[in-house]
Amino acid sequence: MNRKTVLGAAVWAALCGMSLGAAANDDADPKLIAARQKFFGIENVDSKGRVKKDKVIFSWATNTTYVASLGGRVILLDSYINKPELPTAGSLDVRRTKVLPQDFIDAQPEAIFLGHGHGDHADNAAYVAKWTGATIYASPETCQVMQLDVARMFADPNLHNGGVRMIPDDKPVNCVGVVPAGSQPGEYSGTLANPAGGTARVRRIDQLDPHVCIVAFKFIHSGTAPVDTSFSHTPLNNLGDPRYDGRVFTTPAVTYPAMFPTGMPFTPPNNAALRVPGQLNTTTSGFGSPPGIPAGAIEIFYHFVLRGKNNFSFTWLNSAGPATEGIGSDPGLVSLAQYNDPVNNGPQIALAREIGASLYGLMDRLPSPDVLLGSIVSLGATNNQQRDIIKVIQHLKPRVYYPGHTTDVAQPGSAMYHSINWKQTASNMGFAQSEWPELRTQIDPNDFFVPQVFDPADERWEKSHEFERRMDAACHH
Numbered sequence: 001m002n003r004k005t006v007l008g009a010a011v012w013a014a015l016c017g018m019s020l021g022a023a024a025n026d027d028a029d030p031k032l033i034a035a036r037q038k039f040f041g042i043e044n045v046d047s048k049g050r051v052k053k054d055k056v057i058f059s060w061a062t063n064t065t066y067v068a069s070l071g072g073r074v075i076l077l078d079s080y081i082n083k084p085e086l087p088t089a090g091s092l093d094v095r096r097t098k099v100l101p102q103d104f105i106d107a108q109p110e111a112i113f114l115g116h117g118h119g120d121h122a123d124n125a126a127y128v129a130k131w132t133g134a135t136i137y138a139s140p141e142t143c144q145v146m147q148l149d150v151a152r153m154f155a156d157p158n159l160h161n162g163g164v165r166m167i168p169d170d171k172p173v174n175c176v177g178v179v180p181a182g183s184q185p186g187e188y189s190g191t192l193a194n195p196a197g198g199t200a201r202v203r204r205i206d207q208l209d210p211h212v213c214i215v216a217f218k219f220i221h222s223g224t225a226p227v228d229t230s231f232s233h234t235p236l237n238n239l240g241d242p243r244y245d246g247r248v249f250t251t252p253a254v255t256y257p258a259m260f261p262t263g264m265p266f267t268p269p270n271n272a273a274l275r276v277p278g279q280l281n282t283t284t285s286g287f288g289s290p291p292g293i294p295a296g297a298i299e300i301f302y303h304f305v306l307r308g309k310n311n312f313s314f315t316w317l318n319s320a321g322p323a324t325e326g327i328g329s330d331p332g333l334v335s336l337a338q339y340n341d342p343v344n345n346g347p348q349i350a351l352a353r354e355i356g357a358s359l360y361g362l363m364d365r366l367p368s369p370d371v372l373l374g375s376i377v378s379l380g381a382t383n384n385q386q387r388d389i390i391k392v393i394q395h396l397k398p399r400v401y402y403p404g405h406t407t408d409v410a411q412p413g414s415a416m417y418h419s420i421n422w423k424q425t426a427s428n429m430g431f432a433q434s435e436w437p438e439l440r441t442q443i444d445p446n447d448f449f450v451p452q453v454f455d456p457a458d459e460r461w462e463k464s465h466e467f468e469r470r471m472d473a474a475c476h477h
Contacts, residue, residue, distance in 0.1 A: 035106035036074070038099075041451040049108075055237040056312055056454040060442055062097055064318035064375055064404040067107060070212050071306060071456075076104060076112040076134070077316050077373065079125040082407040082444075084266035085159070086278045096244065096260035096412075096445050103283050105246070106133045111207045115318030116221055117142035117288035118296040120408040126150050127282040129174070130167040135442055137205060139218070140177030141295035147172050148285045148293075158199025160268065160275035166282075178203055178216045178300050184332035185218045185299075185323075186353045187363055189365060195351040200358035202303075202366075202474060209473050213305040213475035217362055220321030220328045221297040224336055224380040228324075228387055231302075234424040241413025297329050301359075303366055305471055311463055312456035314371040318404065320389040322380060323359050363395035367470040370461050371454070372396060372437065376403030376418045377410045385425040394439060401437040401459075402452070407444045415443050 032049035039059040044052045051057065053072035061067055062082035068075050085095045101124040112134050114122050122142060126149035129136050136146055154170040157163060179187060190198025204212040227233070242249075246258030268279035288296030301322065305313040326333050326349070334352045338345040378388055394402065403422065406415040419441040426436065440452070454461075463471075 013200075026232065031106040034070075035103050035108075038103065039107055039449055039451065040069055041453070042457050044069075044451060044453065054455070056306065056314075056456055058371075058373065058402070058454075059449050060402075060447055061099060061104075062444065062448060063407045064115060064316075064373070065121075066316070066373060067104070067109070070208065070304065073208055073211060075208075076111045076125075076128070077139050077302075078115055078121045078318060079104065079112055079128055080119065080121050080123045080408075081266075082120075085263035086266055086276070088263055090241075094261060094464065095140045095263055097448065098445075099449065100266055101127055101280075102373050104128045104364075109134050112136045113139040113302055113316070114142055114300070115302070115316065116297060116299045117284065119287040121318055122146075122284045122288050124282045126173050126282075127153060127167065127286065130169075131173070132239075135207060136150055136173055136175040137156070137178050137207070137216075137300075138175060138247050139179060139295060139298040139300060140181035141293055141298055142288065143175035143177050144293050145285055145288060145290060145295050146175045147474075152285060153282070156281065158280075159272070160279065161277055164462055166280060176205075178205065178220045182331055183218060185220055185328070185330050186359045187218065188332065188358045190332075190351055190354050190358075192347045192351055195347065195354045198354065198358065200355075200362050202362060204475070208304075210307065213307060213471070215303045215366070215407045215474050217301050217359070218330065219299045219301040219319075219359060220315065220323050220326075220330065220333065221299040221448060222319045222321045222378040222380060222388065223327055223329075224383055225322035225325045225327050226336070226340065227383045231387075231425075231428045231430065233383075233385060234421060234428060236385050236421045237417045238381070238411050238414055239417060240411030265286060273475065283314070294329070303369065303474070305367060305475060306456055309457050310459075310461040311367070311467070311471055312454065312461050313367055313369045314373065315366075315369040315398065317372070317374045317392065319375050320378065320383075322384075322388055323356030324350075324391065326356040327355075357477065360391070360395045365470060366396070366474055367467045368397040368399075371400045371417055372398035373402050373404055375405035376422055377408075378408070379406035386422045387425060387429065390422070390426050390429060390431060392425060394431060394435075397435075398437045402440050402442060406442070412444060415441055 005438050028048050036045045040051050040057045051069040051072050057069040059067045065078040069092045083097050088094050112125050126146045153166045156166050186200030188200045202215040202217045231431050243256045243259050247256045268275040299319050302316045332355050
């Protein structure tokens with residue numbers, strides 16, 4: 001997957017005049033145009049369905065899923081949709097999430113990047129890839145699951161839709177394993193016998209070359225660590241908005257009518273007699289970890305640099321785990337129980353900590369991103385709130401941070417609580433506000449599909465010589 005490329009501003013300018021990907025067709029596809037306008041805004045999509053090539057655009061499609069256009073090249077970051085429902089009857093669409101997998105298909109992404117394989121990230125990936133030819137990037141273990149998804153969907157009798165095949169054929173999807181199967185996070189080379197003697201590395205992905213440099217490495221999924229006694233703790237209020245589903249309170253007496261009444265689910269029920277036309281099972285098998293393939297929690301960190309003026313860059317990380325302790329399910333890491341029993345697990349704990357430190361070391365050596373699309377939600381929030389994503393931010397030093405994962409695990413409408421707690425936790429940790437990124441909190445569902453548009457040529461994104469040095473080191477190996 002290695003490719004060495006040097007590209008200057010002149011070539012970037014040439015690229016901006018090119019037609020890229022599926023949008024290059026001379027014949028305008030009404031579905032393509034409509035889908036791209038839905039995600040990227042009417043003003044950013046021309047009459048052929050081509051997205052502006054001098055802009056970077058992110059469109060939040062629930063949880064940590066983004067439809068992104070990088071200089072006109074369209075990709076998916078995750079493929080999950082929170083609460084997908086069939087369109088409602090009548091002229092007014094009252095669904096909370098007004099999108100279905102078909103919208104992703106119509107947008108014609110050329111690639112799908114999966115942060116990890118759990119269903120709230122990888123649902124729909126194989127389905128979209130089968131209908132678009134998009135290449136999936138994931139862990140090799142999640143790629144195995146993608147092929148199981150293909151086999152299951154092709155074998156689905158789909159009787160409630162007239163027996164029509166869900167996908168065109170049973171051929172495997174093109175899924176690229178980003179890191180070696182069964183590897184330690186960061187491919188750290190240390191061992192139990194010599195835990196401090198290892199090194200970590202990143203991998204190059206050439207999908208968008210020469211336009212965009214992409215590097216990736218295996219990180220750690222969120223999880224529970226012991227309470228960190230190095231700072232005081234402010235409990236998280238993970239409370240949803242009672243108006244979304246409707247709620248009746250007796251003291252004082254008040255009724256909130258449902259803003260988004262429950263509709264007909266897109267995913268069919270297990271009871272075949274209750275299925276209705278339009279429903280399709282495009283979920284990933286076993287929530288990403290079917291029997292024998294524990295793939296769901298294998299986390300991949302992705303870093304993108306657009307070559308050209310200012311080398312605009314962003315990081316996408318859909319889960320951040322306790323790298324400080326090295327707690328997780330990947331090879332070389334330890335469980336919480338092991339960590340709490342150092343007498344019997346001393347060497348294992350030492351190796352796990354070295355792995356975690358090496359991951360932060362990789363971040364220190366990467367060019368700092370202009371934008372971080374990163375989960376603010378952690379399965380370890382009860383003990384340490386947002387500590388783990390804050391530590392990532394301290395090492396990456398992004399300029400702008402979009403907190404994600406606020407529709408799943410997080411309660412619907414709770415994004416502001418998570419953002420407030422992030423600030424409280426950062427302050428408690430002694431993280432100076434002058435060093436914080438600009439937080440751009442998005443509120444579900446109001447900010448779904450609201451395009452976030454960046455001009456890579458804007459002087460705000462001008463880079464230092466140190467950035468250029470780090471970019472060369474990351475992208476030219």
